[in-house]
Amino acid sequence: MTQPLVAIRSVSKYFGEFQALNKVSLDVRAGEVLCLIGASGSGKTTLLRCINQLTPVDSGGIWLDGELLGVREEGGRLHRLTERQVARQRLKTGMVFQRFNLFPHKTALENITEGPVQVQGRNRAEVQAEAMELLRRVGLVAKADAYPSQLSGGQQQRVAIARALAMKPMLMLFDEPTSALDPELVGEVLGVMKELARSGMTMMVVTHELGFAREVADTVIYMDHGAIVESGPAAEVLGAPREVRTKSFLSAVI
Amino acid sequence: MRTAPALAGGFPDISGMTVARQAHWQRWLAAAAILLVLAAIGRAFVNGQIEWSYVGRFLTAKAILEGIVNTMVMAVLAMTLGIVLGVVAAIMRLSPNPVLKSVAAGYTWLFRGTPLILQLLLWFNIALVFPTIGIPGLWEARAVDVMTPFLSALLGLGINQGAYTSEVMRAGMLSVDVGQYEAAQAIGMGRLRALRRIILPQAMRVVTPPLGNEFIGMVKATSLASVIQYPEVLHAAESIYYANSRVIELLIVAGSWYLLVVSILTPLQMLLERRFARGALQITR
Numbered sequence: 001m002t003q004p005l006v007a008i009r010s011v012s013k014y015f016g017e018f019q020a021l022n023k024v025s026l027d028v029r030a031g032e033v034l035c036l037i038g039a040s041g042s043g044k045t046t047l048l049r050c051i052n053q054l055t056p057v058d059s060g061g062i063w064l065d066g067e068l069l070g071v072r073e074e075g076g077r078l079h080r081l082t083e084r085q086v087a088r089q090r091l092k093t094g095m096v097f098q099r100f101n102l103f104p105h106k107t108a109l110e111n112i113t114e115g116p117v118q119v120q121g122r123n124r125a126e127v128q129a130e131a132m133e134l135l136r137r138v139g140l141v142a143k144a145d146a147y148p149s150q151l152s153g154g155q156q157q158r159v160a161i162a163r164a165l166a167m168k169p170m171l172m173l174f175d176e177p178t179s180a181l182d183p184e185l186v187g188e189v190l191g192v193m194k195e196l197a198r199s200g201m202t203m204m205v206v207t208h209e210l211g212f213a214r215e216v217a218d219t220v221i222y223m224d225h226g227a228i229v230e231s232g233p234a235a236e237v238l239g240a241p242r243e244v245r246t247k248s249f250l251s252a253v254i
Numbered sequence: 255m256r257t258a259p260a261l262a263g264g265f266p267d268i269s270g271m272t273v274a275r276q277a278h279w280q281r282w283l284a285a286a287a288i289l290l291v292l293a294a295i296g297r298a299f300v301n302g303q304i305e306w307s308y309v310g311r312f313l314t315a316k317a318i319l320e321g322i323v324n325t326m327v328m329a330v331l332a333m334t335l336g337i338v339l340g341v342v343a344a345i346m347r348l349s350p351n352p353v354l355k356s357v358a359a360g361y362t363w364l365f366r367g368t369p370l371i372l373q374l375l376l377w378f379n380i381a382l383v384f385p386t387i388g389i390p391g392l393w394e395a396r397a398v399d400v401m402t403p404f405l406s407a408l409l410g411l412g413i414n415q416g417a418y419t420s421e422v423m424r425a426g427m428l429s430v431d432v433g434q435y436e437a438a439q440a441i442g443m444g445r446l447r448a449l450r451r452i453i454l455p456q457a458m459r460v461v462t463p464p465l466g467n468e469f470i471g472m473v474k475a476t477s478l479a480s481v482i483q484y485p486e487v488l489h490a491a492e493s494i495y496y497a498n499s500r501v502i503e504l505l506i507v508a509g510s511w512y513l514l515v516v517s518i519l520t521p522l523q524m525l526l527e528r529r530f531a532r533g534a535l536q537i538t539r
Binding site for chain 2: 087088091093094099101105114118164167
């Protein structure tokens, strides 16, 4: 069996007394689309943020592309990586936020080119050409020079996806990418994500869009109280759940 | 096709009527009263013991013009020093490093906690503490020669301003949504690069009005440097009235120049605000 792209082993995370993650272990293969579902507070967003190291884990480990994230093992103890090393590890993942978080003082095009030019130090003209291609892919070429305040929520989120893709990540993380959108704008964002899934991108998606999960996900994971309750192929978990908690969650959502 | 349900009677159609202008006679009355008071004050000054010809003559006297130039040079240089120190102190204050945090907090505490005029006098008289200053073995000089009125005023005003500016900058940086910092991290930026490229440009929009305020304060605070012999405009006015005893006339001259400078700065600040409002929705005029 080939090595998984992401290997999560016994990851726990506390916020004060509250246990957000309870010994979570999980493998994600390259090219797999994995959807995380569950009630709010079940730990799915925290798990995503741990993979991108926006939230440090308290115990356990996450390996991405064979590399342990955030810490290094030496002499039987773990040592935190420097900020620079963490920033370098983050380049392998792209993150899409619930609230878009586009840079409001930069145009759509500048939002996309900022990382490749400033962080990766790449040639500006070359990056701009790639950025225009990404804008074409998300259907927003005409909005290249628009500021985020001039875009609808759906358009902003599509620019945010292009911004993450511009870094050429091996893994894309989506944190409830359609939760902050008006209902009529959800479809355009899901459309971009479906196209991305078809292109073979490895994706981890925290979502409440069960229709999207059913159609696109290879694997669906149901989380509750910081632990994985049930995981398996989308059709099985969503169509014929084994666990009582999964069943009651699904019947409450649909 | 569906027909609309019948509407209730008793509510006439007023859509064709115009709204009558209000009289606002109270406003006219208040304006007239204020004009009357202003006229009375103006008349009192015209008939008072002021030689207006002196005001006109000294308004463009060489010493006064040099004074206002010195005032502006000092205000711009001290404010620049203040902003540099303020940004550095604010970044230190918001860093996770407790040593940097404490240093920045101590700096703000010390220089906000003592009067500006006292700090100016301390810098000017520092030779009493350290007769010679310099780097051992490299460069050394007598403190009286180094601490000219210009340098004392620059250090005193700039370092004091930095303590205030650091709080303005910190407020501006805290006003930027934490999601912006996370988005910057997610595209691989380190703390300092995220501050420089993402956080500070957005904070500038928030801090421009208070910084404009601080700069106007600085223009006037330079007048305190007259006590350490820095030849700014108030010092020039004082030197002249010590000789000719036209105290009020020369104070009016100095006051007019301050008013003129501040009047020019206000529209400049608006231009700056427009520059930093890039990408923001226009919510105010």
